[in-house]
Amino acid sequence: MAKRFSPETKMVPFPSNAIVPERDMDSRPILEARNLGIDFGGLTAVEDFNVVVGRTEICGLIGPNGAGKTTVFNLLTKVYQPTRGTILLDGRDTYGMNTSQVSSAGIARTFQNIRLFDNLTVEDNVKLGLHNEIKYGMLGGILRMPGYWKQEKIAHQRALELLSIFDMQDMADQKAGSLPYGAQRRLEIVRALGTNPSLLLLDEPAAGMNPSETAELMENIIKIRDMFQIAIMLIEHDMNLVMGICEGIAVLNFGRIIAKGTPAEVQSNPAVIEAYLGKKKEG
Amino acid sequence: MNKIKHLSVTRKIDYATYAGVILAFAAVTILQRLDMVSRSMEGMLIPICCYVVMAVSLNLTVGILGELSLGHAGFMSVGAFSGVIAAMSLRDMLPSEPLRLAVSMVVGALFAVVASFVVGIPVLRLRGDYLAIVTLAFGEIIKEIMNCLIVGFDSKGLHIALNISGTVTIDSLGLDETGYAIIKGAQGATGTDKIATFTAGFILVMITLVVVLNLVRSRAGRAILAIRDNRIAAESVGINITKYKMMAFVTSAALAGAAGTLYGLNYSNMAAAKFDFNTSILVLVFVVLGGLGRIWGSVIAAVVLYVLPEALREFADYRMLVYAIVLILVMLATNTPAVRSMVGKMIPRRSKGGA
Numbered sequence: 041m042a043k044r045f046s047p048e049t050k051m052v053p054f055p056s057n058a059i060v061p062e063r064d065m066d067s068r069p070i071l072e073a074r075n076l077g078i079d080f081g082g083l084t085a086v087e088d089f090n091v092v093v094g095r096t097e098i099c100g101l102i103g104p105n106g107a108g109k110t111t112v113f114n115l116l117t118k119v120y121q122p123t124r125g126t127i128l129l130d131g132r133d134t135y136g137m138n139t140s141q142v143s144s145a146g147i148a149r150t151f152q153n154i155r156l157f158d159n160l161t162v163e164d165n166v167k168l169g170l171h172n173e174i175k176y177g178m179l180g181g182i183l184r185m186p187g188y189w190k191q192e193k194i195a196h197q198r199a200l201e202l203l204s205i206f207d208m209q210d211m212a213d214q215k216a217g218s219l220p221y222g223a224q225r226r227l228e229i230v231r232a233l234g235t236n237p238s239l240l241l242l243d244e245p246a247a248g249m250n251p252s253e254t255a256e257l258m259e260n261i262i263k264i265r266d267m268f269q270i271a272i273m274l275i276e277h278d279m280n281l282v283m284g285i286c287e288g289i290a291v292l293n294f295g296r297i298i299a300k301g302t303p304a305e306v307q308s309n310p311a312v313i314e315a316y317l318g319k320k321k322e323g
Numbered sequence: 324m325n326k327i328k329h330l331s332v333t334r335k336i337d338y339a340t341y342a343g344v345i346l347a348f349a350a351v352t353i354l355q356r357l358d359m360v361s362r363s364m365e366g367m368l369i370p371i372c373c374y375v376v377m378a379v380s381l382n383l384t385v386g387i388l389g390e391l392s393l394g395h396a397g398f399m400s401v402g403a404f405s406g407v408i409a410a411m412s413l414r415d416m417l418p419s420e421p422l423r424l425a426v427s428m429v430v431g432a433l434f435a436v437v438a439s440f441v442v443g444i445p446v447l448r449l450r451g452d453y454l455a456i457v458t459l460a461f462g463e464i465i466k467e468i469m470n471c472l473i474v475g476f477d478s479k480g481l482h483i484a485l486n487i488s489g490t491v492t493i494d495s496l497g498l499d500e501t502g503y504a505i506i507k508g509a510q511g512a513t514g515t516d517k518i519a520t521f522t523a524g525f526i527l528v529m530i531t532l533v534v535v536l537n538l539v540r541s542r543a544g545r546a547i548l549a550i551r552d553n554r555i556a557a558e559s560v561g562i563n564i565t566k567y568k569m570m571a572f573v574t575s576a577a578l579a580g581a582a583g584t585l586y587g588l589n590y591s592n593m594a595a596a597k598f599d600f601n602t603s604i605l606v607l608v609f610v611v612l613g614g615l616g617r618i619w620g621s622v623i624a625a626v627v628l629y630v631l632p633e634a635l636r637e638f639a640d641y642r643m644l645v646y647a648i649v650l651i652l653v654m655l656a657t658n659t660p661a662v663r664s665m666v667g668k669m670i671p672r673r674s675k676g677g678a
């Protein structure tokens with residue numbers, strides 16, 4: 041699936057310190073953040089954030105509470121405008137884009153505190169993910185022109201297809217707000233996939249899930265990557281999940297990356313152990 | 324019959340709304356033929372249609388888009404005066420009254436659209452509840468402008484002046500002997516041809532319902548609902564927030580403009596003071612009592628609450644008391660789950676097993 045690879049955008053070489061899977065080395069990285077940073081008033085929430093994500097990589101962003109992980113997602117999706125730094129999406133600078141333009145450019149996300157369209161049905165939530173894929177205008181909709189019927193039918197089928205990834209097609213007519221917590225998290229992922237992203241950001245996808253749900257989610261994340269051939273970056277506190285499926289991990293503490301590497305490298309890194317367990321007793 | 328079973332509940336409610344309006348129109352028309360409609364009731368038929376359109380269109384902005392608008396009467400005013408001017412200017416060119424009425428309503432809608440762009444473009448880009456305050460000001464400004472408006476028509480065409488100094492009158496326009504006044508400042512429109520008809524009102528109500536309901540059930544309407552539900556999530560799936568806010572707001576204004584024209588062409592005299600803040604609030608009350616986002620609720624609330632004060636005249640002193648009680652009853656009826664599910668049961672529901 042060759043997506044959004046336009047020859048005009050110049051090739052961005054991988055920086056020498058990038059950790060991406062071997063198979064992605066031949067193509068341009070889907071995401072490169074350079075010296076990204078943001079200040080809230082006097083507080084520097086994120087500083088010198090540098091990562092490179094391969095086209096089909098599953099990578100993790102971990103760190104203690106308040107480390108700045110969600111803020112990084114908000115920077116990548118332009119919910120906040122970065123104070124410093126550059127974001128290259130598929131080699132293209134996203135400077136000056138807003139959230140909806142970044143979505144059209146290929147970044148989709150879920151939210152730590154679930155943000156569904158609660159009063160709309162599950163199917164409509166997914167169709168909103170498909171919003172920019174559905175091609176008919178306001179008048180076509182009001183006058184119910186042939187395009188409306190055709191496109192809505194395609195959208196309906198596509199929505200059910202996407203929902204079937206999580207076996208949720210039977211819930212299509214329910215209100216999104218009435219779904220159980222775990223199903224809401226899954227629906228957010230389905231909606232995000234509807235936007236046809238090349239990079240999917242998941243903010244604590246397993247939060248509030250029980251171990252069996254989490255195990256299923258891990259399989260599904262891998263399934264999604266394989267099916268759609270996209271990159272996935274996830275924030276997660278569940279270390280089994282992170283160490284189980286991530287190929288590369290960046291550890292954030294007080295807004296700075298303190299370690300980067302494979303799960304094994306990160307787990308044995310003294311700085312990471314210190315950040316998570318607190319400073320060991322002196323002497 | 325089998326087909327009806329497979330329709331979704333929302334679609335059934337939409338069809339029931341259309342059916343209700345058509346039945347009401349048919350019933351009133353038959354009663355009129357039988358001479359069973361009182362004079363005062365007959366005089367209210369066209370205004371009722373206007374207020375139904377006003378309520379349904381305001382519901383698009385307030386209920387469906389979720390932005391508070393306090394100046395809906397301003398768009399009605401723009402539509403009323405521009406529509407009256409169009410109707411009076413086209414007197415000789417379009418002798419067919421229904422055609423002239425239709426063209427005037429389109430003109431009224433277009434002018435309201437222009438006004439809504441002027442209001443909406445700067446405001447709807449902002450986050451936060453700025454629309455309420457700006458539409459409030461808009462309503463007042465329009466009222467003042469229309470109060471100064473002096474318009475006449477003669478063989479040379481349209482003459483327009485603004486009586487800002489307070490000394491300009493219709494005579495200052497220098498109309499020739501074939502000329503006639505259309506709008507006389509604070510006096511408003513005078514000598515207007517009363518070409519509005521109940522049938523036209525019914526058609527406008529139906530058009531309004533089709534536009535609003537079909538819009539809401541389409542791609543654009545989903546986007547508008549999504550913005551109301553969760554703006555950040557809507558942005559995150561690539562929805563252009565400003566565009567869809569404008570779409571809802573402008574559509575709402577266009578319908579209010581057409582309703583204004585119909586209203587203006589129902590009276591030979593009409594002053595700008597008619598479309599004041601109280602009128603905006605009255606329509607907002609219809610919308611809130613009928614239920615935010617619930618279109619059939621707006622229709623019923625507008626009809627009942629418009630007719631009621633007139634029907635209660637015989638109660639004299641108790642009028643306002645009864646009015647208040649009915650307000651509360653309407654609110655309970657349209658917003659209580661029990662009553663709503665009862666209404667739902669009257670409409671055939673999809674059977675559990677059916678796909």
Ligand SMILES: Nc1ncnc2c1ncn2[C@@H]1O[C@H](COP(=O)(O)OP(=O)(O)OP(=O)(O)O)[C@@H](O)[C@H]1O
Nearest residue numbers: 080083085103104105106107108109110111112152
């Ligand atoms: N809009 C904002 N204004 C001011 N400070 C903010 C804002 N957003 C985030 N912060 C601050 O930035 C820091 C990082 O917050 P962030 O939500 O990114 O942490 P996190 O790593 O996602 O934590 P958690 O694991 O608890 O979700 C916190 O100190 C937070 O208070």
Ligand SMILES: [Mg+2]
Nearest residue numbers: 109110111152
């Ligand atoms: Mg967070």
